[in-house]
Amino acid sequence: MDNLISLCAEADVPSDAGLRVDLPGRPSLAVFRLDDTFHVIDDTCTHGLASLCDGYVEDGTVECPLHAGKFCIKTGAAIDGPVDTPVQVYPSQVVSGRICISNESLRTTE
């Protein structure tokens, strides 16, 4: 992956919730830890203005705190509740203990 953006340290990501990362002019991101792998998705639910980092994590899914829509953390797929649009997933890698994504994969919000 070229042109990487560092989001956070591995140690910053809890095992039972997402870590919200806000970058200027970019969508808010949610970094999740599943076992020892890390996954980065859009933090905002596709059904409304709710932060998935405030949601409930179980069995590789995150449940939106607002209406209980459920997403697969690995694929972003909408799998239960009122959600039918997947959340964006960003391929990530760990570089020197930090979770990174490609700058090219990240759209702007401006």
Ligand code: FES
């Ligand atoms: S805002 Fe997330 S399910 Fe409605």
